[in-house]
Amino acid sequence: xxxxxxxxxxxxxxxxxxxxxxxxxxxxxxxxxxxxxxxxxxxxxxxxxxxxxxxxxxxxxxxxxxxxxxxxxxxxxxxxxxxxxxxxxxxxxxxxxxxxxxxxxxxxxxxxxxxxxxxxxxxxxxxxxxxxxxxxxxxxxxxxxxxxxxxxxxxxxxxxxxxxxxxxxxxxxxxxxxxxxxxxxxxxxxxxxxxxxxxxxxxxxxxxxxxxxxxxxxxxxxxxxxxxxxxxxxxxxxxxxxxxxxxxxxxxxxxxxxxxxxxxxxxxxxxxxxxxxxxxxxxxxxxxxxxxxxxxxxxxxxxxxxxxxxxxxxxxxxxxxxxxxx
Amino acid sequence: xxxxxxxxxxxxxxxxxxxxxxxxxxxxxxxxxxxxxxxxxxxxxxxxxxxxxxxxxxxxxxxxxxxxxxxxxxxxxxxxxxxxxxxxxxxxxxxxxxxxxxxxxxxxxxxxxxxxxxxxxxxxxxxxxxxxxxxxxxxxxxxxxxxxxxxxxxxxxxxxxxxxxxxxxxxxxxxxxxxxxxxxxxxxxxxxxxxxxxxxxxxxxxxxxxxxxxxxxxxxxxxxxxxxxxxxxxxxxxxxxxxxxxxxxxxxxxxxxxxxxxxxxxxxxxxxxxxxxxxxxxxx
Numbered sequence: 091x092x093x094x095x096x097x098x099x100x101x102x103x104x105x106x107x108x109x110x111x112x113x114x115x116x117x118x119x120x121x122x123x124x125x126x127x128x129x130x131x132x133x134x135x136x137x138x139x140x141x142x143x144x145x146x147x148x149x150x151x152x153x154x155x156x157x158x159x160x161x162x163x164x165x166x167x168x169x170x171x172x173x174x175x176x177x178x179x180x181x182x183x184x185x186x187x188x189x190x191x192x193x194x195x196x197x198x199x200x201x202x203x204x205x206x207x208x209x210x211x212x213x214x215x216x217x218x219x220x221x222x223x224x225x226x227x228x229x230x231x232x233x234x235x236x237x238x239x240x241x242x243x244x245x246x247x248x249x250x251x252x253x254x255x256x257x258x259x260x261x262x263x264x265x266x267x268x269x270x271x272x273x274x275x276x277x278x279x280x281x282x283x284x285x286x287x288x289x290x291x292x293x294x295x296x297x298x299x300x301x302x303x304x305x306x307x308x309x310x311x312x313x314x315x316x317x318x319x320x321x322x323x324x325x326x327x328x329x330x331x332x333x334x335x336x337x338x339x340x341x342x343x344x345x346x347x348x349x350x351x352x353x354x355x356x357x358x359x360x361x362x363x364x365x366x367x368x369x370x371x372x373x374x375x376x377x378x379x380x381x382x383x384x385x386x387x388x389x390x391x392x393x394x395x396x397x398x399x400x401x402x403x404x405x406x407x408x409x410x411x412x413x414x415x416x
Numbered sequence: 417x418x419x420x421x422x423x424x425x426x427x428x429x430x431x432x433x434x435x436x437x438x439x440x441x442x443x444x445x446x447x448x449x450x451x452x453x454x455x456x457x458x459x460x461x462x463x464x465x466x467x468x469x470x471x472x473x474x475x476x477x478x479x480x481x482x483x484x485x486x487x488x489x490x491x492x493x494x495x496x497x498x499x500x501x502x503x504x505x506x507x508x509x510x511x512x513x514x515x516x517x518x519x520x521x522x523x524x525x526x527x528x529x530x531x532x533x534x535x536x537x538x539x540x541x542x543x544x545x546x547x548x549x550x551x552x553x554x555x556x557x558x559x560x561x562x563x564x565x566x567x568x569x570x571x572x573x574x575x576x577x578x579x580x581x582x583x584x585x586x587x588x589x590x591x592x593x594x595x596x597x598x599x600x601x602x603x604x605x606x607x608x609x610x611x612x613x614x615x616x617x618x619x620x621x622x623x624x625x626x627x628x629x630x631x632x633x634x635x636x637x638x639x640x641x642x643x644x645x646x647x648x649x650x651x652x653x654x655x656x657x658x659x660x661x662x663x664x665x666x667x668x669x670x671x672x673x674x675x676x677x678x679x680x681x682x683x684x685x686x687x688x689x690x691x692x693x694x695x696x697x698x699x700x
Contacts, residue, residue, distance in 0.1 A: 143510040145517075190691045198509035199452040199649060203641040204690055210638040211683035218676035330634060334521050341514055375528030375630070382522025389515040390503045 105255055109248035118247045124359050125254045126315050127339070128352030129261040133307035134336040135345035136268055136300055143198075145333050146187065146205030149212035150180040150305045152328025154312025156216060156223060159231045159322055162241070164222075169242040173313040180309035181302050183208070188301040192294040206330065213329030228323040231316065242317050250318055257314050258352070261307055265348045268300060338385045344395025353397040421671055423550040428667025430552075432660035433560035434618050438636070439643045439655035440567055441614030447587040447650035448607040451501050451512045455520035456615055457633035457640055459496070462523060463489040463619025464628040465531060472538050486616035493612020494605055501608075520633070527630035535627040542624060559621035566617055567656070570610070583607055587650065639666070639679070642686045648696025657698060662686075 109118055130151060137144050157179055158172030187208055191201055216223045223229055234241045237249065244250040316322050326332065335358070343354025362377045369376065388395060394402065442456050453459070466485035470476045476484070500519060504511045542554040574580035582598045583606065593600060626632065643662050647654030662682060670678035689697055 138510065141508055141510050143513045187687065194695075196690075196695070199446070199513065200645060200695065202454075202509075202513050203452065203645045203649075204687075206638055206641055207683045207686055211680055211687075214676055214679045214683070218674060218680055330638065334517055337514055337517050338521065374532065375525040378521055378525030379529050382518050382520070382525055385518030385521060386500055386515050389511050389518060390500070393507075393511060 102255075102259065106252060109251045115247055118251050120359060120363060122247065122251050122254045122318060124352065124356045125251075125258040126311055126318060127359065128355035129258050129314075130308055130311035131336055131339040131343065131351035131355050132261045132265055132348070133304045133311060135340040135351045136265065136304040136307070138337070138340055138345045140297070140300060141197075142297065142301070143202040143337075144205045144301075144304070145202050145330065146208035147304075147308050147336055148209035148329045148331075148333035149183065149205075150308040151312035151315075151332060152212040152216060152324065153180045153183065154309030155316040155322050155327040156229070158313050159229060159316050160222065163229070163232050168240050169313065169317060170240075173242075173310065176313055177306045177309045180305045184301050184305035185298065188298050189294070192297045192301075206333075209328065209330045209333050213324045216324040216328060223324070224322075226324055228321055230321055233320070243320075254314065254318070257310060261311070262348055264303055264307055268303065269348070271296075335381075338381045340395075341393070342381075342384055342388050342395055344398030344401075346394055347397050347401050350395050350397035354395065357396070419549050421668070423552070424667045424671035425664060426550060426552060427556065428664045429660065430556040430560040431667065432663035433563035434621055435636075435640060435643055435663055436656045436659035437563040437566050437614055437618050437621075438640050439647065439659045440570060440652055441611040441618075442640065442644050443647070443650050443652050443655045444570070444583075444614075445607060445611040446644070447652070448583055449497070449501065449505075449604055450590075451505075452516070452641075452644075452649070453496065453519075453611070454513060454516040454637075455496070455523055455633075456611075457637040458520050458523040458527075459489050459492055459612055459615040460619040460622070460636065461527065461628065461630070461633040462492060463616035464623040464626075464632065465527065465536075466616075467620050467623045468536050468538050468628050471540070472536075478540070482617075482620040485620050486613050489616030489619065490609045490613040493608040493610075493615070496612070497604060497608035520637075524630050524633060531630065533630060535629045537627045538623050540624060553625070555621075555624035559625065562617070562621055566614065570614070573610075579603065579606055639682070642683065646686060646689060646697050648698050651696060651698055654696055654698030658696075 108121070113121075130147075134144065134147050154173075154176045157176030158169045161167040161172040161175065162169060187205060190196070191204060196204060217225050220226075231243075234243055237244050237246060244253070312327060315327060339354030339358050340351045341354070342357060343352065344350025358377075358381065361380065365377045392399065438456065438460065442453065445456075446452055463485045466488045467481055470481035470484055471478060496516070496519060500515050501512060504515060542558070545552045545554060545557070574584055582593070582603050585593050585596065585598060586600060586603050586607075590600065593603075622636075639662060643658045644655055646662065647656070647658035665682045665685060666678050668678075669681045673681070
């Protein structure tokens with residue numbers, strides 16, 4: 091356990107030092123995106139791992155992206171207040187959808203389709219309110235000159251990388267905490283909800299808790315993506331396509347492990363970037379075609395994902411004989 | 417009453433016919449195989465492209481092109497079942513949803529890759545009828561009529577034929593039908609092919625009204641799923657009723673406010689109804 095902690099600390103320090111070792115700006119740009127999307131994918135996987143297939147996360151992401159930016163652009167309210175407000179709204183929406191669903195045992199296919207409406211309504215709502223949000227043309231947060239902690243704008247990618255790293259670590263910490271209450275939830279996760287209820291688990295509350303945490307984290311990720319990209323578009327920061335992207339990354343990376351979704355994020359972003367560099371816009375849609383096939387293949391043959399397989403192999407490695415499980 | 421409102425309502429009714437067809441296909445598949453094809457409207461999109469290529473590019477006669485397009489999508493439905501759903505038939509619902517979500521991703525992006533994001537029009541302009549001051553497009557009327565005929569044919573098939581009976585039996589109790597000497601695999605295949613064919617038919621009808629592009633599935637999919645959930649998944653009559661109700665909601669609110677907002681409104685009403693009857697308004 092101690093060794094594990096030491097490895098983690100070393101990794102974090104190593105990552106934190108990355109921007110100050112003369113890493114090219116382009117690589118930092120990639121790394122920031124990997125970590126931010128990784129956070130969002132981790133949030134999705136928090137639910138996915140318990141068999142709750144949410145297609146509504148595009149909605150939470152959109153709320154997180156647009157609320158702070160709109161408050162900032164129209165009222166000059168700092169993202170430090172706007173982001174928590176966005177998170178609060180996302181959690182509120184999550185409860186509004188989740189509570190009736192879980193209490194009335196809306197599971198499986200039903201849950202997926204009901205939450206799909208949330209993604210759709212967010213995207214359409216943003217497009218419909220085009221006078222305020224810029225519609226499908228997108229929205230740019232008002233820029234301040236230079237670095238501003240108040241506006242949470244950092245033209246210097248090095249600082250943003252550190253913030254991103256912190257957000258990502260919060261995501262992993264949340265994962266770890268939920269993992270700790272696994273025993274209660276894993277019962278809930280299986281289709282045997284009645285069994286879980288019979289042993290005294292409040293299924294509705296446990297599921298709702300996970301949904302709220304997941305929505306909050308997704309919203310936070312959305313806010314940070316908006317702050318980083320400085321351009322919001324309903325198609326890329328909300329809606330059904332983004333949600334599908336989350337499924338893809340989480341499944342291929344591995345939604346049952348803490349680092350899996352981040353691995354998925356790295357994979358997608360690196361693949362997209364390389365295809366873009368190699369072929370430009372000639373093969374528009376090529377990356378997503380590959381994602382689609384991979385998503386099907388992984389779901390059928392390797393539902394634990396790439397990182398899940400790695401972890402499994404590492405754990406199966408014959409360790410020194412010991413009678414106590416560490 | 418305002419004549420334009422009546423016109424909007426008539427158009428809503430006509431669009432409802434096509435949604436009824438799609439909802440029926442999805443409900444049939446869910447009722448029998450217990451799987452929701454998230455990529456259902458993407459199959460429809462393939463049907464629209466097939467129509468476009470065969471009719472507009474290779475100049476096939478319209479009916480021949482339509483038959484071929486329906487056949488193509490029916491085969492795609494079969495492939496979807498045997499290649500994607502078959503291996504994970506008994507897996508948890510999340511895996512099936514993920515896999516068909518992957519199919520959605522794949523079909524949409526592959527269409528982008530092959531056909532680019534260009535909007536394509538089949539180039540067949542059907543006339544517009546003027547009835548008492550209202551303008552009603554023949555394409556919509558045709559879509560409505562053919563959809564109803566399709567629904568009727570499916571109903572007759574399910575009620576009157578041996579395989580229709582077998583499919584209904586599986587929908588009721590999938591464990592026991594094996595004992596009755598019904599080949600479940602064949603029935604699943606048949607259901608998938610019919611489901612695909614219905615999506616193909618809807619594609620043939622919609623290509624007369626809309627330009628085809630790779631993302632057209634996304635403009636129909638969410639509404640279709642909403643209809644199916646409202647009607648109760650697997651509940652065919654509920655799906656039919658919900659198709660018309662939702663289309664009317666969208667058409668009428670689209671008349672009073674904008675089209676985008678009308679969709680938002682429909683979804684909000686939907687979410688509200690979910691509080692009341694989460695398993696469908698028409699579920700007993």
